[in-house]
Amino acid sequence: MTRASRVRRLARWLPLLVAVALVVPASSVRPAAISLTTVERASAVDFGDGVLWVLALGSDARPGQELTDGHTDAIQLIGINWRTGHAVAIGIPRDSWVRLPDGMSRINNAVIDGGTDLAAHEVAELVDITPDLVLMTGFDGFQAMLGTFGEIEVDSAFSFPLPEVDLRVREGRNTLTPREALAFARSRDLPGYDFARSAHHQQLLLGALRELRARADSEGFMEGVALAAIGGLETDLSPGELYRFVHALTLVDAGRVTACVIGGTPGTEFGASVVYPDRPQAQQLGADAREDARLQGGCRAG
Amino acid sequence: MGGMGHPRRRVTHGAAGVALVAGVLAGCSPDEVPGEQQTPTPRSVALRVESVSGADHLDEEDRTALETEIGDVLSHYVVRGFLGDFPRREFVASFESFTSGAARHAARDIEQLTAARVQDATAVRATRLDADLSFLVDGQDVIGATAAVRFAFEATMEDGKPRPLSLRGRFLLEEGAGEWSIFGYDVALDDGATLETGVAP
Incomplete structure (x- = not known):
């Protein structure tokens, strides 16, 4: 350097x-x-060495509900390589049909059935990477955290409407308010079904990372983000550890982030839409990224 | 972020600490006789600490205490990393207030974090030591702080010529067991080394 x-x-x-x-x-x-x-x-932040694997969950719990009472409609396994600044996001479709302790079910029921530990276990079964850390947020926490950014930029592969916020997402780069970003994250009427939705979640994470790095030098900005994370995330990290973590994220180079959504075959079980996940692909992605948080073999889809 | 701010409050902190230590280390040795004719050596400026964000819900006493504690950490780093006896080879002591992990990284980055680049200088003094503090306060719990620093120094090289150095960026601090420590940094050092490009007539 x-x-x-x-x-x-x-x-x-x-x-x-x-x-x-x-x-x-x-x-x-x-x-x-x-x-x-x-x-x-x-630059350096004391938040461990090597690769950290974070399971980021977004719950659809309604106001007044515990986050763990909601379905996890966003599931991203994120690897961060502190040494190199590389990061990878492996998206898991929420409708992935998996075996839970009480039988086959969508993976987004795992938190309801067995808390975040079960969700982490199910992801580990699929990708063969055990998360070191689980972070879960809900609608309010998501908007509060994005509120510290003001607006966020995301890319979309196609144009589609978000009627609840009176917005049409353009193909390419879009600038979204926190409320629009939540609608973007929740939108289901997409050409790519559950897979496109997971890719949108990755776009939001990438947009947040870009904002974080761009504004890290602004007076009080990182403290505002950390405070929103303390209030908006359910995690085992202490407030001090979360503060370190938020700072550590600025070490990740947005240009060194790769992302992939685990593919699968849409189907129906008990009248509900499900996805039969491409398990070989999931295992290959895990093997590729496990040591260095890079997907050098690409998405390996199909 | 508007809610995080409060009217700026400037405190000249650690003036005695930094100026005195720098004066002793750069000015005269204990063996020298007071009153003896000497060329006056300019003294280092004092560290100026200013709370700029996040401390508006703290009372005056607590805020002053925080500024003092963080000022002490930064003063220690500056004195050990940039001031003191020159020429010298030892700069690692400047990382004593770093967490163990941050100190390991800092040892790797010692040339960007200290005056190691001008280790052959005969003296170094501080010409600007400004630190703006942004606090992370959750309720009444002060969890951490960012110190945005603008430090400038002047090294006197072996040939007697002055060489400016500056360090700008952020130091990340946390409070634990009643003590503040530095857990991270993102700084840029301008070591005053010139890349001279001649333009031929």
């Missing part, structure tokens, strides 16, 4: 230096010298 940043700095000034060289007449009285100094950056 040291040498690279010096080169980058010099490269940034090179056009100016060339321009100066061109405009200085040949008959100038004496050689001119332009002095540039080197600036080198260093």
Whole structure:
């Protein structure tokens, strides 16, 4: 980084230096010298080494309900490599048909049946990665956390309406308020069924990461995000640990984030829509990303 | 983030600590006789700490105590990392107030976090030491803080020429067991080393 940043700095000034060289007449009285100094950056957060695996859950619990009484309609297994700044998000369709202790069921019932531990167990069964940490939020917590950003930018692969917030999402980049972002996260009438919805959740995570990094230097911004996370997340982390975690997320390079949604075959069980997850693909994704939080083999879909 | 702010409050903190230590280390040795003719050595400025966000619900006494405690941590880091005897080779002591994990990272980044780049200087003094504090307060519990710093130093090199250094960025702090420690950082050091590009006549 040291040498690279010096080169980058010099490269940034090179056009100016060339321009100066061109405009200085040949008959100038004496050689001119332009002095540039080197600036080198260093950053670190004490939040463990290696790869951290976080299971991020979004509950559809209604106001007044415990988060664990709601279905987890957002399920993302996120790997973060603190050494390299890489991160990966593996999306699990909420309708994935899995075996729970009481029989076959959608995976989004796992928290209701056995709490976050069971959800973590089911994800580990599917991907073969055991989460180190579980974070769960609901509608209010989600909006409160996004509220600290004001607006968030997300990409969409297609255009579709969000009638509840009177908005039509465009294909490409969209700027959403927290309320619009919640509608974006919950929208089900999508061409890609449950898989597209999970991909939208990944877009929201990526947009939040970009905002976090872009505004980390703003006065009180990180503290506002951490305070919203303390109030909006259900987790075993202490407030102090959450504060560290939020800061640590700024070490993740948004350009080094890869994402994939586990594929599967839509079907019907007991009259309800389900997805039979592509278990071989899930296992391959887990094996690929486990050690370094990278998907070097791509999504391996199909 | 409007709710996080409060009117800015400026406290010149640790003036005695930093200025005195810097004066002793950069100015004269204990063996020197007071009153003896010497070239006056400019003293380091004092650390200025300002609470800029998050402390509006704390009473004055608590806020001042927090500024003092964090000011002490930053002062210790500055004195050990940038001031003191020169030339010298030892800068690791500046990380004593870091958490163990942060100190490990800092040892790797020692050239960006200390005056190690000018270790052959004959003296270094601080010309600007500003720290803006943003607190994370949950109810009445003060959990952590970000110190946005703008530090500037002037090293006197072996040839007698001055060389400016500056450190800008953020130090991340947490409170535990009554003590504050640094658990992270994101800083940029300008070490004053010049890349000279000649423009031929």
